[in-house]
Amino acid sequence: MHDQQEQNEQQQNEQQENGRPQTPGGRQEQHDGQEQRDGQAQRDRQAPSDRPQQAQKPQRSVHGPLAGFTVGVTAARRADELGALLHRRGATVLHAPALRIVPLADDAELLAATKELIDHAPDVAVATTAIGFRGWVEAADGWGYGEELLARLRGVELLARGPKVKGAIRAAGLTEEWSPASESMAEVLDRLLAEGVSGRRIALQLHGEPLPGFVESLRAAGADVVLVPVYRWMPPEDLAPVDRLLDAVVARSLDAVTFTSAPAAASLLSRAETRGQLEPLLHALEHDVLAACVGPVTALPLQARGIPTVQPERFRLGPLVQVLGAELPSRARTFPVAGRRLEIRGHAVLVDDELRPVPPAGMAMLRALSRRPGWVVSRADLLGTLPGAGRDEHAVETAMARLRTALGVPKLIQTVVKRGYRLALDPAADTKYGDV
Template structure:
C-alpha cells in the first residue's frame, strides 16, 4: 500500500450496474482489485406507454395540491415521455401550482431543469424524512401525487391517506434483477468465505436483489455472517444502508451520498480496519478497537464489553459521528436479545457506563451517535 494507492492489497466488490465503469476506475486507480457483480439490470425498464400515459393524464385532469418527487432518473424519464406524448406543458402547469417536496438533490435538479421549484427537501435525502416533515399535518382533502422510484411506495400512500389525503402514485420505471445472476452467486461465495474485503452498494433495490440471489442458492445466512465478521458493506448513503437493516448487516456510508465520497471513505476505512481502529472521542479521549469486538482500549486502559454494548459500539464506530437509528442498532444486537427498542436503550446505557456518559449522544427522534472530536 502506498499513499498514491491506499487500497493496494484490498479486494473490493462492485454491485452497481449503471455507471459501474466510473466506480471501478476510481477503485482501481487507488490500487484495489475489483470484482464486478451487477445486481440490477443495466437500465431501468420504463412501464408500458399506455399505463404511463393514463397516469399522466390523470395527474393533469385534476388539481394537484402536493407533489412528491423521489428520483432524478424517474423525473427526467417522466418529463421526456410527456414531451414525446405532447403532454409536457399541461403536466408542468399542473405541477407548478402544487406544493413540491423533493427527496434529494438529483430530483431537485430534474425539477429545476424543467422550470419547477421545490418548496422543501431533506438534507438526509431519505424519503422517511419527507414523511416526517408531513406527519402531523392535516391533509384532509389534499390531492397528493407521488413519483415512485422503481419500487412500490404503496406504504407511503397508505400513511398519507391516514392523514386524510387522496394519493396517486406514478410509476415511471421498474428495476429488475440482472439477467445473469452468476456473478452475484460468485460474489456471495466470496463474501461467505471472507475472500473479499468490501462490497459497494449504490441503491436499495440492488441490496434486495443480491440478498434474494444469495438466498436462492442457500448462501444468505453465510453472506450475513460474512458482513458481520470482516467484510465491509460500503453504501453510498443512508437510504441504501437502511435496506440492510432487516438483515442485521452493519454498514458504512459517507456524509454526502456520492460515489466518490464512498470510495474516499473506503480509502481510510479498509487500511484502518486492518491496522486496528483508533477513534478520538470528544474531550480528547482515545478509543482503540482491535480484533475482539468485546475488548477495547480507552486511553490505554483495557475495557471488557458484554455482547450487546459491543454490538452497539461496532455499529456506531462504522460511521463515527453519524446518527444510527434505534431500528438499525436493534438489528445489530445478538440473537436472543429482547427484540425491542428498550433493549437498545439498555445496551447504550451499559456502553456509556463503560466508556463514559458523554461517549454516546442521543439525537431526539433519530437515534444515537458516537461523540467524536470535531
Template sequence: MTDTLGTAKVTGQAGPLQGFRIGVTAHRRAGDLIEALERRGAQVLHAPALKIAPVESDEALMAEIAAVIAAAPDIVLVTTAYGLRRWCEAADAAGRGEELLAVLGRADIYVRGPKARGAVRAAGLDDAGISPDETTASLTGLAIGAGVRGKVVAVQVHGFTDAAALAQLRDAGATVLTVTPYRWISAGDGDRLSQLIDAVANRELDVLTFTSAPAADAVLSAAAASGKGDAFLAALRSPPAADSPHTVGPHTVGPHSAGGTAAVASAAVGPVTAAPLLAAGITPLVPERFRMGALIRLVVEHLEEAGAVQVESRSGLLEVRGQALLINHVPVPLAPAPLQLLKALIGAGGSVCSQAELAATLGLGGHALHMAVSRLRAALPDPALVETVVKRGYRLRV
C-alpha cells in the same frame, strides 16, 4: 479494464486500494463507481443485480402520468433528481410533457434533497420545502406537517416503494398517487451475480457496495436462492466494532474511527439503500453525505484503517492489503489461507500464536495449518521469518 467475468484488473500506478477486492452491484452509474475504485488501485467484481427498464416500453408509467395529469395533485413529493428527469422525459415521449409541467407548476412540490431540488428548478419549477436529512421519512413528515388532509398527493417513488411512508400519508387523510419513473428488472448478465455471491461466501472480497435498495434486496434474494445464503450472510453479518466508521443502525450514524470486524464489509450509499441490509441483520458502512463520492471516500478510509497491516522485518516491509501480499511494495502471489496466516502473525506483533489459536482464527485443521505455514514460508524472501516455537506455535520475526 474488465475481463469477461466482470473482474476489473489493476493497471498503472499503485493507489490506496491496491490489493483490495471490491464488489459492485450497481447498474446505473456503475461505470463511474468502477472507474473511481480502479483508479485507486482496487480490483472490482461487477455483478449488476438489476437494471432499469427502458422508459419507452413502460406502459405502467404512462398510465401513472395520465392519472397525475387528470388528478392535478395539490402536493407532489420528488425523491430523486433522476426520477423527475425520467418522469418528464416519459411524458414528453407520450406527447404530454407540457401538460405534466403545467400540473406540477400548480402543485406544492417538496423535495428529498439538493439534487432533487436542482432537477425541479432545472425543469422550470420551484419547490415549497426540502427534507432536512434527505430521507423519505422526513420528506413525508414535511408534507404532513404542511397539511395533507383532503388533498391529493403525488409521490415520485424510486424503484423501492416505501410502503410505510405512503401509509402515513393516507392515515393523515391524503389521497395518494404514485409515479415510478424507473422500474428495476433482472440484469440477466450471465452468471456474474452467482460469482459475486460465491466470492462473498468464500470471503474473497473486502467490501461489497450497494447504491440502490432494490439491488440490495435482489442480491439478498439471489443469495438465499443459490443455496449459499447462510455463508453469504455470515460473511457480511459480523458486526463492526462499536466505533466503526459510519456504521448505520436503526437510529444513528456514528463518527469515523476504527474499522469493523466483518469478514466482508458492506457499504451503502444512504439509509434507504441500507434498509434491506439492516433487515437482514447486516450493518453496512454509510457515508454522512449520501453521495457516490462520499461512499468511495468512506470505502478507502475503512480499508486503509481496517484492511491493511504491515510490519518491518529483516527482509524488508511485509504488508497484507486485503487479498494481496506486498513485499517492499511489490505484489507477491499468495493463496488466501497463507495470506490470512501472515495477517494473523503480523497482528501478533512478534508474539507467539499457538496452533490452536491459529487453527480457530483461520478455520484450518492441523494438516491444513501446516500446509499454510509451508506455503507462506515459500513465498517470503527468507523462510526463517516464520519461526516455529516448539510446543507453543509460530511467530513472525519482526
C-alpha cells in the same frame, strides 16, 4: 528428504539475508575479515569514476488507500462512475449489477399515472430522484403529454428530496417549493403531515420500489396518494456476474461490497437464498466482508438481517468511496517482521509501504501464519489452506517459494526445521503476540 529440503531452504534464506555465500559447514571462512580489509584498500586506490556505484534503495511505490483491496459493486446505474472512483484509489473492482432498470417507455403504469395527474391535478408533487424525474418528463414527452404534464406541475407545491432532484426540476423549467437539508424522505413526510394532508391529492414519484411506510402514513392522515412508478427494478437478465460476486463474498475473495439502493441489497440476499448461500453470505458480511451503503435507506435490508454496515454522512458516491478508503486500511493487520513493517491487505501486502501483489495461494498461507503471529504453522496445516492442493506437501513448498518471491524479502517468513514455517516477528513483538 523434507528435513534436507528445509535445511537447504533455511541456508539459502540466510545467504540472501547476509549477502555472501557460506562454506558447506555453514560457517563463514575465518579470513573473511582480512579479505574485506584488502578489498576496501583496493577500492580506495580506484579512481572515483572507477568505483562501483552505491546501490540505491528501491523507491516506495505510489499507491492509493484502497490498493490491495477488492471491492464489489452492485449498482445498476452510475456503476462506471463508482468503479472509476474506486480504481483511482487503487482498488480492484468486481462489478455485478444486482438489478436492472425497466425502460420507461415500456411501463404502462407510468403512462396511466401521467394521464390521471393531467386529468386531475395534484395539490403536491414529490420528486425523489433526479434520474426518475427526468425520465418521467422525457417519457411523457415521448407519449405526447410532455407540455401538459409540465403545465400541471407548474401550478402545484413541488417538493424535491435532494439537490440533484432540484437540478432536474429546474432543468425542466420548474421551481421547487422546498427541499430537506437531510435529503431524507422522513423529513419530507414530517413536513407534509405538519402542513396537513387531509383531502389533498399528492403525486409521489417512486424510486424503483414502493415506499409503504411513507404512503401508508399519508393515506392514514387522509391524503389521496397517486403513485408514479417512473422506473422499476427487476433481476438482471444475466445472473452469472451476481453469482460470481456471491461466490467471492462467501470465499472472502472480496474485502467489501458496495450498495447504492435498497432494492439491490434485497435482490442480492434473495439470490443468495435461491442458491442456498444465504447463511454463508450473512456470516461473511457479518464478520469478514465490509458492507458499505450509500445511505441509511439502502442499508435497511442488510440491517434487518443483522449485517453491520458503514455509511457516509453525505449520501453520495464520493463520500461512500472516502468511507471505504478510511475503513478498509484500518482493518488491515500490521506486524513488525524481520525489521520491516508488514501490512496484510486483501490480495496484496505492504512491505515498508511498498505494495507487493501476492498470488491467492500465497495470501491464504500468509493469513494462516498471521492468525498466530510468530507461532509455527505446520506444513499439513498450511496445505489445508491451499485450494485443490490434495495431500502433496510439495505444494506448500512451491507456494511458499512463490510467496517469498512476491514479498521480495525472503527472511520475512522463517523455516523451522522439522516443524513448518513462522512469521519472523521482531523480538519485542514476540512478547506482544505470545498469547494470541
